[in-house]
Structure formats: structure tokens, C-alpha cells
Amino acid sequence: MAKLYFRYGAMNSGKSTALLQAAYNYEERGQRVLLAKPRVDTKGDDAIVSRLGVTRPVDVTFAPDDDVREVFCRSRERVRAETGTDLSCLLVDEVQFLTPVQVDDLLRIAVLEGVPVLAYGIRTDFRTIAFPGSRRLLEVAHSLEELKTICRCGRKAVFNARKVGDRFVFDGDQVAIDGREVTYESLCGACYLAESDGRLA
Numbered sequence: 001m002a003k004l005y006f007r008y009g010a011m012n013s014g015k016s017t018a019l020l021q022a023a024y025n026y027e028e029r030g031q032r033v034l035l036a037k038p039r040v041d042t043k044g045d046d047a048i049v050s051r052l053g054v055t056r057p058v059d060v061t062f063a064p065d066d067d068v069r070e071v072f073c074r075s076r077e078r079v080r081a082e083t084g085t086d087l088s089c090l091l092v093d094e095v096q097f098l099t100p101v102q103v104d105d106l107l108r109i110a111v112l113e114g115v116p117v118l119a120y121g122i123r124t125d126f127r128t129i130a131f132p133g134s135r136r137l138l139e140v141a142h143s144l145e146e147l148k149t150i151c152r153c154g155r156k157a158v159f160n161a162r163k164v165g166d167r168f169v170f171d172g173d174q175v176a177i178d179g180r181e182v183t184y185e186s187l188c189g190a191c192y193l194a195e196s197d198g199r200l201a
């Protein structure tokens with residue numbers, strides 16, 4: 001049976017790089033993959049952008065009210081018609097921005113359509129609260145794998161602290177895509193609590 005994999009990590013843990021490497025591994029064996037991401041993420045528009053400098057356009061984007069399974073099945077039919085081959089894998093970047101209903105569709109794609117789904121994303125927001133899509137993945141994914149990154153102090157980073165300019169902030173909307181004003185720093189628990197004066201959520 002095909003499985004749903006959730007590969008999560010703090011920001012800057014190399015998720016997009018790992019996704020592009022996984023896609024390459026399939027394609028090296030002559031297999032076809034479908035690259036997807038939620039449409040809410042404006043970073044890189046319709047491309048997967050790795051911090052190592054590798055960029056690749058996605059095949060599909062999912063709007064918040066899209067039926068993810070239906071979009072996938074349409075794409076699979078198109079690939080079959082164009083190339084005569086079947087999709088071997090669905091890879092989703094920034095998966096924390098999918099809705100819980102869409103995450104359930106990822107499980108259906110794996111179990112009912114028989115295609116493995118590799119979903120990459122962040123577990124919690126800047127206030128240490130799970131993204132709804134990530135919470136659902138923690139509940140239903142067959143496999144959970146943490147991609148690790150290091151805090152400035154050398155310990156494992158687990159939280160994504162938000163900065164505006166050079167100041168840490170602990171209030172605001174859950175989704176603020178990093179750009180010129182808002183940035184994020186991956187911190188361990190000790191450094192996060194030191195910056196937040198002991199506050200969580």
C-alpha cells in the first residue's frame with residue numbers, strides 16, 4: 001500500500017532541498033512525479049525554491065477550496081495521455097498551508113489511488129501553535145520524519161521565531177510569508193523562551 005509521509009522541520013531545515021532531491025531520485029529511475037504546493041505561499045510564486053539555489057516550477061498549485069484528490073487525478077490523466085506513463089509520487093511543499101480537508105485528500109491519494117505522497121512542511125507557527133494542516137498530518141500520516149536544523153546556540157532548533165526588522169514579535173497573524181519586513185529564525189526551546197520572556201503561545 002502506498003503511504004502518506006510527513007517530513008517536517010523548523011524553517012531553514014532544508015525541506016525544499018530534500019523535496020527536490022526526492023523528485024530527482026524518482027526521475028533518475030525513469031519515473032514521473034507531480035510537484036505541488038498550496039497557492040497561499042507567494043514565496044517563489046509557482047516554483048519550489050531551495051536555499052541551495054536550485055529552483056523548479058511546480059506542476060500544480062492548490063487553492064484553499066480545491067479538491068486536492070480531483071486535481072491530482074486530472075493531472076495523472078494528463079500525464080498518462082501525454083507520456084503514456086503513470087505518476088509514481090506526489091510531492092507537496094509548504095504543506096502546512098493546506099486545509100485539514102485537503103490533508104485528508106492526501107491520505108486518500110496514497111491509500112485509494114495507490115500513489116505515495118511526500119509532504120514537506122513546518123509543524124508550528126511563530127507562536128508554537130500547530131498549523132491546521134500540519135496538525136492533521138501529525139494525526140493521519142503513516143510516517144513522520146523530522147528534518148533537523150541547528151539553533152544559533154548549537155542545539156536542535158524546533159521553533160520558528162518571527163522577526164520584524166531585528167526585533168522578535170510574538171503577536172500577529174499565523175500566516176505572514178517571509179519577505180522584506182518579516183523574517184524567521186529557527187530557535188531551540190531555550191533560546192525561544194529567552195526571547196519571549198518565558199511565553200509560549
Ligand SMILES: [Zn+2]
Pocket residue numbers: 151152153154155187188189190191192
Ligand atoms: Zn538555542
